[in-house]
Amino acid sequence: MQMKKLIAMLFAACAVLPNAYAEQVSKEQIKGLDEQVQDIKKDVLEISAELNQLEEKLLYPSNTEIAFFVSLEKSSTLEPDAIELKVDDKDMATHIYSFKELEALRRGGVQRLFTGNVRTGEHKVLINIIGKSGAFKKTDNASYVVKKGVGPQFLEIRLTSSGVEFKDW
Amino acid sequence: MRATLLPAIVALAVVLAAAGDGRAEDAAPAKKLDSSELRDLYFGEALFQAYQGNYFDAISRLDTELTQYYGLDEPGLNSLFHHINSAEFDVGDFELYYRMHKRAGRAIKAVIEGNVAEEIRNEAIYRLAKIYYQKQQPQAALETIEKLQGKIPERLRLEEPFLRAQIYMENGKFPQAIELLTKLDSAVELKGYAGYNLGVALFLNGNEQQGIAQLEKVGLLESDDEKVLAMRDKANLVLGFRLLEAGQAQNAKVYLYRVRLDGPFSNKALLGAGWASAELGEFERALVPWTRLAKRNITDRSVQEVLLGVPYAYSKLEVHGQAAVKYGLALDIYSKEIERLDSSIASIRKGAFLKAVVREELKEDKNWLINLRNLPDTPETYYLAQMMASHDFQESLKNYFDLEELRVRLEHWADYLNAYDEMIKIRGAYYEPLLPEIEQRFRQLDSLMKLRVEQRDKLQARLKKMLVAPRPDFLITVEERTLLQRVTALEAALAAAGGGDAALRQRVARLKGLVSWKVDIEYDERFTRATEHLAQLDDHVKKLNEIYHSFVRTRQAATQSYKGFDQPLQRLRIKIRNAQEKVQILMAGQGHMIEVMAIGELEERRKRMEEYQVKARFAMAESYDRATKEKQEKQKDQPENTPDPGAKSAAEPAPVESGATPGGAAAPAVEVAPASPSAAPEPAGGVRDDRPADGVPAEPTPAPAQEPPPNTE
Missing domain, CATH: 1.20.5 (Single alpha-helices involved in coiled-coils or other helix-helix interfaces)
Structure with a gap:
């Protein structure tokens, strides 16, 4: 009986969360x-x-604003480790991806890589990607001419298994 | 006794069930957005932040987008229009994750009250009910979830009935909960959770046998999923203790030994398994799990308790010398623990605890709570893992982290404002001297341009008229005009000379006729050419207008780049300063509260350690007495030169006559062992498994070890 009492105490104690500070x-x-x-x-x-x-x-006044976004195609096997952005042969941004960022891209998130200012008119955009595709190291580069108008300009850089795609917004 | 223990079982079951609350969230598959569906990049950016757990940034981005969206005259033309319902929900979700329940609730209520489709409304109701449930407002949760009508979104197919069942349980509507959970029991996505909750609901409804059968089923689940395995352990633990309480120690052991040795419930299971053997009088077998448990981290309550349990078992086995030694070791460990507790309390009072837990590197990933357990064993953080078992403590600590994050942000923003101020000054200094001269030149060019445009408009009007009333004279060349002027002058001279020679007049007339004839004959061609020239002029005017407007925009941008920011900056500066003050006050309050909680918990532990110490001391004395008496008895029975088999070590006391009653009042050892067995559950898995605590001596392997080893899966 003594044992049962002790087990009961143990059991009751297990059921209660610590609240030693309840008084304070x-x-x-x-x-x-x-x-x-x-x-x-x-x-x-x-x-x-x-x-x-x-x-x-x-x-970033609207007449000069330009922003570059990176997205990852859902079915893409590409895992970017780093990305480099050049506009008119000038280094604009480089980014090294963390595991969390990669996961966020995989789930459909879009990374704003860079926001800056350019004149209206045409600008040459160059993207360099270093990463992995399956078990293999993969490097890729792509260029695009973006035409900056009087309003804000957004460019989506979409990473796919077949390469880099650009989309003007 | 059974009646009094049932609430304890129920309480334990509910506590353990509550630990699985997170499953409702985990069970909901994270909404994946195919980027091809994405129609608004900034919305995608908010998701990018949220998926990384940066909820502040995600909310901030979505708030900005939503404010802009609702500020538009025609929001339907904005790209966020395609995601607006999702954005409204997501901002509420992110606020929930950021533990802003008040605001999340308001946002979701607004969706419910709005003119939205049935599915969207039902999803909002589900989310609001979940908020109430999480905030421990079961009545409000029940009232909310019962408002669900019509079609439920497909992705809530399992989540909605699971939440509803949980709410029913919280409101004591067990039959309804059982009905729902029975249907969900086979769902793969809820493996372990629905079954476990069903078992608990059956218990709470008084269907004990069914509850046992259900938990037994959960206790045998096969899975590679750590969460499911944890649920399996929970089920076995609850069942084991339930049977132990019911006096079925033999059966209890079966369940307790099923609990994994490396799981979050292993310490309690080992303790319980020992007690099950002890209740059966199998103290040698009780030593198997207890000895193992005694080597684990001393900060765990089960471990602290078992330090008394081990010598208790030895004393029951009449190995009083060993029992005395073990009590002595327990005393040493408790003393060291008290010293450590004193050091921790002193350190926390000095504010070291808060400094240690806000270190940046801890929050680099979403497992920050687990990272906290890996902090170096400094006095201020040594007991952190145990304190984390309290929901209030965890929430308070998270609030403190959030406040620290806000403090850092506000500090950075205040610096930003200073930088912006400087930037505006530099821009002003650059543009101010340039703009008046540019403005003057612009005005000149502007008037010149207006003049030229007026001229062009006149030409166009004239050409238009000439379509209906041909005017060849309007299209004569300069050369022809000069020629005609000369002819006119000749005619005038002839007229002045009285008409002159007829042949001469004829020649002049022929000359005039020749020019007129050429003008008339080439009229159509000239008209076409003039129209073409006007079109060319239009191209130039267009380019001129583009340059003009570009210049106007640039001039405006130049002006706007440094003018009109004073008030917004000043307003923001005041807001930031006020927020900084509030954050500082709240951090002090929250920090103090955490310290009070921590010190309260540690003082409670210290008190318990002291009680254990007193009991161990009495028990040790008694064990020595008994050992001495035993030895003396043996010496009486044996010739003087025969070696004493009981004297195993120099530390062991001389055997004496043992007349003490193990269970009697004069035998504190019996009462001592489980006297305060308050092993608080650690649903979050607060166990540093198999990590020997400092100062815990290696335990000799107990004699019989024929018990089936616990499941080591």
């Missing part, structure tokens, strides 16, 4: 602070959105 910190305090944290997150997100708009206006 109440549930209401935890909840109250959590709500305040949520409020400040909301405030900071608003600041972030406002800052995004200000930056776009200040740094």
Whole structure:
């Protein structure tokens, strides 16, 4: 019987989460602070959105804005390790991919590789990719002429098994 | 006793079931967006951030896009239009992941109340119910999920009934939950989870036998999935303890030994397996799992407890000398543990704990909670893994991390604003002197251009009129005009001279006629050429207009690049400063709360250690007494020169007569062992398996080891 009592104690103890601090910190305090944290997150997100708009206006006016996005075709076997972007033979951006970024691309996310400013007119875009395709190392490069108009210009660089594709937006 | 223990079983089952809450999320396949379906790049960028767990950036991007979208006169023309429903949901989802339940709830309510399709509305209802469920508001969750009507989106085919069943369980509607979970039990996607919850629901509904059968089924699942295996362990653990409580120790052992040795529930299973053997009086067998458990990390409560369990078993086996030695070792370990706890408490009070946990490298991947367990064993973080077992502690710590992240962001933004200020000043300094001169030249060119355009318009109007009323004289060349002027002058001279010679007049008339004839005869050709020239002029005017507008835009851009930013920058600066102050205050509050929680938990542990120490001390003394008496008895029975087989080591006390009753009040060893067996469950898997704790001496292998070894899968 003694044993059963002891097992019962063990069992009951297993069922209860530790709440040693319950006396010092109440549930209401935890909840109250959590709500305040949520409020400040909301405030900071608003600041972030406002800052995004200000930056776009200040740094990338629409008449010169050009942005390059990278996406990965769903069925592509290509795993990019690094990408290099040149515009009019000038180095604009290089990026080395982390595992998380690759996964995000695979799931359909689109990476904004670079945002900058160019004049209206035609510009030569050159992309160099270093990566793997299956068990093999793969390097690829592709060029494209983008025509910058008076409005913002977006160019999607789509990585596929067969190579790099470009799409004007 | 059974009646009093049932709530404990139920509580354990619910606690363990709650640990599987995450499954509802995990079961929902991550929505994959084929990039060929993507119609808005910035929406894709928000997903890119979210898929990496950067929810702040994802929300911020989507908020910006949604604000712009709703600010448009014709949002239907915007590329986000194609994803607008998804974007509204996703921002709510991201807010949930970012633990902004209030805002996520409001956003989803807005979708429900809006004029949306049935499937979208039902998805929103599902999500809102999930928020309430996660925020432990079961009544609100139930009211919400019961609003579902009509067609449910295909991808919620399993998630919706699973969530509904969980909500029913939370609201005590077990029969309804059982009905749903029975249907879901065969779903591969919910393998282990639906079955386990079904077992728990059956228990809670009073169908004990069915509950046992169901959990037994879950306890035999085959899988390579770590989560499913964890559910299998849970089921076996709950069953094992249930049978142990019901006095079926032999059967209990079967389930407890099925729990994997490297799983998150192995410590409790080893402890329980030992108790099952002990209840059967098989103390040698009890030593098998207990000895193994005793070598594990001392911060685990099961391990702490088993340090008393091992000598208790030895004492029951009448090996009092060994029991005394083990109690002595336990005392040493408890002393060291108390020292470490004191050091941890002191370190946390100095603020070292918060500094240690906000290190950047810990948050490099989504397993940051696991990374925290891998922190170096500094005093401030030594017990972190155990403290993480508390949901409130975890949530508070996450809040603290989020606040730290906000603090860093705000600090960077404040720096950005300073850089923008400087940039604006530089731009102003460059453009200000240039613009007046450019403006003046522009005005001159502008008026000149207007004049030329007016001229062109007049020419066009004239040509248009000439289509209906031919005017050859309008198309004469300069040479012809000069010639005609000279002819006119000759005619005038002749007239002044009284008409002159007829032959002369005829010659002048012929000359005039020749010019007029040429003009008339070439009229059509000249008209065509003039129209062509006008068209050429139009091309030039068009180019001129392009240059003109480009210049106007450039001039405007130049002006706008440094003008009109003062107020927005000032406003942002104030907002950032206010937010920084709030974050600082909240961090202090949240940090203090975490420290209070941590210190409270550690002090509780310290108290328990002291209790264990007292009990171990008494038990050790008694074991020595018994060992001495035993030895003395043996010495009486044996000739003086015969070696004493009981005296195994110098440390072992001399045998004495053992008259103590193991279960009696005067035998603290019996009461001591499980006196405070408070091994808190660690649903998140808070076990550093097989990692010997510092100061834990290697345990000798207990004598009989015929028990089937625990499943080492």
